[in-house]
Amino acid sequence: MKAPSWFAGPIGGALVVALLAAFVVPGMAGDYGIEFATTLVLWIALVQSWVILSGYTGYVSLGHAAFVGAGAYVFILTWGAVPFWFGLVAAGFTSGLLALIVGGPCLRVRGPYFVILTLGVAEFVKYAVINIEASLGKFGRLMIGTPEPVDIYRMAVGLAAIAFVMALVARYSRFGVGLRAIRENEVAAEMTGIRVRWLKVGAFGLSALVPGVVGALMICRTGYFEPLQMFSPQLSLTIITMCVAGGSDNPWGPLIGALFLNILSELLWDSAPELYTVILGVVLVFVVLRMPEGIYGTAVKRLARRSRKAVPGETTP
């Protein structure tokens, strides 16, 4: 166990990095740089929120897009009617609420059933929104007067910092120990006094807050809401790929995964978007088969092994 004071370092670090990113980077980067940085930072927020449930408890959710889309939808519905900040918060809490509602029944099934079920629920929500919009005669909605790109970028940085701190605290707190125990052996976890259902549903709800706000910021960037795009399963799958590539037992792995894949995407997207996705697929297959603990997990293990070799005399029975 780590003492709470241990959090002070990383949280302070995250704050410093976030402040630097928010106020120094815009001065250095042009429009293109800010767009790239916004994309990166939004992905970081998404992957950090995803690990809280799926990384720590092992309940792999293929439905994260539902929360992005739901947040975006609430945000566009309230757009102009409520203050901007209120809309953002409402987007987050709506997604969180959605997760709490569907979480109870969904988290009763495990393993592959849960994975497929979350995909099904996300698709169901998507088509529900599409049908609602169609019956209202709307096929996409426009927003006028969205914030400047720099301001969206700064909000995204703040959101990513919040998401990181949430993932960090969730990982190293009593809550996180319980979540990981559920992943390791749910029956034993319950017999050791863990309120398994509460923890799982709580983690699901927590992990859905940030994506709701991400959805709101995403449509602020484009000024356009289109359900097929906001609820795309591709979004969920990319989140998983980033987390698996980096390693999903802690906040650092997904951070590395998001950085790695965003840079790769930036290098390839313009020239060959299909090639980017092909490489994404190859990376995913390679990581799962050859380094199941991800880039970060594998690196930590290698380093630990090396340092253990350096300290002789420790024998194991």
Next chain:
Amino acid sequence: MIAQLVFVGLTTGAIYALIAVSLNLIYGTMRLLNIGHGDMAMVGAYISFWLFTLADVPPYVSFLIAPAVSGLFGLLLYRGMFAGLLRRVQGDAVEGSSLLVFFGISMVVQNSASLLFSGTPRAYRYFDGIVEFGGIAVTESRLVALAVAVVAIGAVLAFLKFSIWGLGVRALIQNRAASAIVGINVDFAFTFASVVGFALAGLAGAVISMYQAVTPFMGGPYTTVGFVVIILGGLGNINGAIIGGLVVGLLETAGIALTGPNFRDLLIYGVFIAVLMLRPQGLFGRKGAH
């Protein structure tokens, strides 16, 4: 009118059953969740399209070539990746890992197709005459699809039921640990499931290409429907997949006729979620049957 709908539902359902049976063969034996299954159908569809367009090869010949190619692909994937994975990993980890690996493969296959052939939908015309009997009007291609699905599923069932090798595969689906002990050749059963599972997906794609436009991303919906069907019929339950496929086909047809095409997806996913939450072992499965 009702007869017409039932017939359309059955032809749609037969193809769903074909896809679901092959998906279930792979899951039932190896516990691999193939979310790239629809993409194999896409490969089969492209093979059929290009052979017809470039070399005037009629689709019924492609019904042999497409499964041969996709079956070979299945063999290579099994030998190259999954045989090793299945030796190293056990239990729930197999399902999780296989899902991610197949997702990766799916991205590679879809986008390679997109790179090679572009995203343009492609279609050709064959067996597009209309047959009428007993007040039902149906295109020849649909009839052919139904016939091919029935023959292919029948062949798989007959193999599983009557051959000694098939007995081994069925035993493996029932209980993997016990099968290895009583001397069933697990490696053969896995190879069989990989080759036949992938081949049937390719066959389904070749059939579909007769009446649906071919695109690199056409497989996704078939994968989803495949999973809906095998959840309905029970993961790993081959007979359940056949009934589940027909049920989904009929349901979809009836749903579209009653409410319009917009609600088709809502309906399918609604049924799917309800079944998973209420009877995760499938409509026809018993608890712990697999």
Next chain:
Amino acid sequence: MTALLEVEAVGKVFGGLVAVSDVSFTLAQGEIVGLMGANGAGKTTLFNLISGAMAPTSGRVRFEGCAIEGRRPDEICRRGIGRTFQIVKPFPGMTVAENVAVGVLYGARRRTPSAREVAAETDAVLAEMGLSAMRDKLAGELTLAGRKRLEVARALASRPKLLMLDEVMAGLTPIEAAGALDMLRQVHETRGTTMLVVEHNLRAMMQLCQRIVVMHHGEKIGEGPPEVVIRDEKVIQAYLGAQA
């Protein structure tokens, strides 16, 4: 002495199969009681009924006077019943110390312990169980003996008033088993924990238990001090019958 655990006419039926039928016994505070019987006698099922893994079809289970049958396992654990599993279930991807910390963090307590308390108590339990040297190893990397010991440690960390041990010596070498026996006596001496023990090793049971309950085909067929029980006609017959 007041009864800590009262099992009253408990039964469990699976489909048509009667796994446990009309079993009653009590455990007094501080007692060590053995539960014996051939494979399939219903010992593990009885454990599952008491610890909340399953609800009994009939009968009552009282712990400190409160009916607990059919309650969630986590609640029963927090009330003060800890258990181990016949087929060990440690948290394989967590370190030995983390495994124990789960028990400290989520076990029977009035309030959430501070980080310092968790660390101190985890260390204490590790030392008590002789696991200090392996604290940073992953639980999945331990030997069977180590994993069994870790399960006892995890259960103890949740501060149980009643500790239920399901074959913690099975599969161990004679030396390891002797070590486990010493360890359990030590725990009983220092903590005074009440224990319900399932074990096939008759000699260990004779040394450890003050009383033995014998089960056969789901029913209780004998109860009493070890040296009396093993001479009981019905018990001998049941065991011989099971072997024949």
